[in-house]
Amino acid sequence: MASTIANDSDAAPEIPRRRGDSYDDIEPRLATLVSMRHDDPARAALREEIVRRCLPLADHIARRFTGRGETYDDLRQIASLGLVLAVDRFDPGRGANFLAFAVPTIMGEVRRHFRDHTWAVRVPRRIKELKLTLGPAVEALSQRLERPPTAMEVAVELDADLTEVTQALLAANAYRTNSLESPVENSDSDTYTGSVTDTLGDDDPGYGLTEDALTVAPLLVELPDVERAVLRLRFFEGQSQSQIADHLGVSQMHISRTLTRILTGLRDRALGD
Structure with a gap:
């Protein structure tokens, strides 16, 4: 079913009537x-x-x-x-x-x-026209469903193809682009310092994490099964030392000492290599 809800700006406006502006003749x-x-x-x-x-x-x-x-x-x-x-x-x-x-x-x-x-990149005309109807449809569906609608629900509301609706939703990101010279807001003080260009070229911390993972991976393989299980439960499954101790049937102090010994040994071997 096609949506009949229109944006306020798309509806016919009330004609302004002021002294000297009469259109009667x-x-x-x-x-x-x-x-x-x-x-x-x-x-x-x-x-x-x-x-x-x-x-x-x-x-x-x-x-x-x-x-x-x-x-x-x-x-x-x-x-x-x-x-x-x-x-x-x-x-x-x-x-x-x-x-x-x-x-x-x-x-x-x-x-x-x-x-x-007014589009930053080229978007097909059909998608542009469909985007203009998305806002009113999404707002109406959100009020009716009391939650944000899915792309399928929007497509049904507008009697439109799901692929085109998805493309129109994505096309909203192509409407405007930000300049590399635009100021960057400081989240701590709500002030603007520098520009986007000033932040380009910084070292990506992800590279360091990748290097650490590649270094530690062969060392983990050499650990005994119990020690690998302790590391998995603590750092990959997020269990506390007490939970690990209960799982393995040992004391919490034993798990604490085991973790300290394992991590110290891994650090020394990684730095040494």
């Missing part, structure tokens, strides 16, 4: 605009007046899409372009209301901008 002006010849000097002036009078509508829609990684000025420019397209494409002869035509035209232009120009 826009249709007659648009009818006059359509009837005028394209080379008529008065036509350009009337077209500019109509666009200027409807700019608050473009501003209102642009503000609804802020907070998604694009500046308000850029969104306002895109919305204004959508408004111009709406003015040029509107046909008064069909008897339609201009605002009912302009709102989806402007919002479509803004959404197209997000779909085509």
Whole structure:
């Protein structure tokens, strides 16, 4: 079943009505605009007046899409372009209301901008469009199920292919990339020190662990079975010395001395080699 839940920004916004911004007589002006010849000097002036009078509508829609990684000025420019397209494409002869035509035209232009120009890497158009529906669907399912939904549940909710839903979920990571020059936050003091570049090239502690494992592995093989069992129970199964003692039927003090002797011997042999 397809989801019918929409994001607030994707729903048709309430038209802003302010003093001097009334759109009540826009249709007659648009009818006059359509009837005028394209080379008529008065036509350009009337077209500019109509666009200027409807700019608050473009501003209102642009503000609804802020907070998604694009500046308000850029969104306002895109919305204004959508408004111009709406003015040029509107046909008064069909008897339609201009605002009912302009709102989806402007919002479509803004959404197209997000779909085509704000991704860090190339993502198929179908996956981009599907991603826009994921947020509302996941939110609705989370409230209904009282837990985060699985990819399969999201696919059923959207009546979409599971593979495409999975790709859309992964595609969210491709929407924005961080600069290597972006500051790094100090988790201890909540301050920013240095950049990501400053942290590159450090020694990976994993290499040291690998070297230690390769050094100790043949030494462990040479240990008696009981001593290997003590090390396995203590360091791989996380048992306490008392638990190991109960398991082997000896005292806790005996296990303590055994561990000290084994570890000291391994360290001396590893460093010696």
